[in-house]
Amino acid sequence: MTLQQFERRQQFLTPQMYETLKAETLNTIETFKVNPTGVGDSIEERRVYSYAILAENYLNLLILEYTVGNSLPFIRSQIEIVIDYYEQYGSKLRSYHKNINLPVFELFTIDGYWAFEAACAVILLEIENDKVLQEYLYYPKDLVDFYQTFTLKNSELNFLKNHNKLSIKAGEKSPQQGYWFTVAKVNSRQHFNLGDVFPDFESDWGDVYWQFDGEE
Known part of the structure; x- marks a missing residue:
């Protein structure tokens, strides 16, 4: 989908800036998926911090897509990728330092633009x-409105209760029989049996996640 198809939430984000930032972020993600950082006293520690870079850049990418005007259902579907990488980083960080209380996430905004902290407080x-607050340009009012009006379907609630997540990464097995879809591909909704492996393919985000959409 092109930038022209979005209603930008920040008019200062030009098409060229969006494409440049997205390309740079995805390049950083691909680099540190296979290479450790230069920070750390050992190769193990450097690989730990590569996960910090991955998590941070996936969050940057999510905020960039929000800023450019991508739909909130799309943003919601992709947040599982951000959570997944922060969980991986947290697991590796706490295991390496043998400290289960180490924090892994700090709330920040892209270029200091969005006041997500205010939305969280509300x-x-x-x-x-x-x-x-809605009078301020930097307040993400549509996110708060979405939270206050959105309700999960019964199928989603049951799946979340049983599996503690709403989407599964491509390459992994289906934990439940039913219909699944991915926002990474148009008209992707299809039926999977328990144990079927979710297919993978090229995506703008690199990682493909499948979301449960009920049994009918």
């Missing part, structure tokens, strides 16, 4: 009237 503090 949600966590259950503030019902955020009208004053």
Whole structure:
């Protein structure tokens, strides 16, 4: 999908800037999937911090797609990739340092633009009237509105309860029989039996995740 098909949430993000930032971010991701960082006293420690770079850049990519105007359902579907890489980084970091309390995530914004912290505060503090905040250009009001009005389907709730996640990475086995789809490919919805392996293919994001969509 081209930039012209989006209604940009930040008008200062030009088409050229978007394409450049996306290409640079994806290049960084591909580099550190196979190469360790230069930080660390051992190759093991350097590989640990390569996962930090991967997680951070997948988050940057998600924020970039939000900024350029991609749909919130798409953003929601891709956040599993960000969570997955932060979980991998956290597991490797805590295992390496033998400290289960080490933090792995700090909330930040891309180029300091979006006030995601304000949106989180509104949600966590259950503030019902955020009208004053909505006047500010940097407040991601559509994310808060989406959170307050969105409800999971019963099939999604049951799947989340049983598996503690909503999507599965390509190459892994289906944990439940039913229909699955991926936003990485148009008209991808299809039926998988328990144990079927989810197919992989080229995607703008590199990693492909399949999302459960019910049994019918």
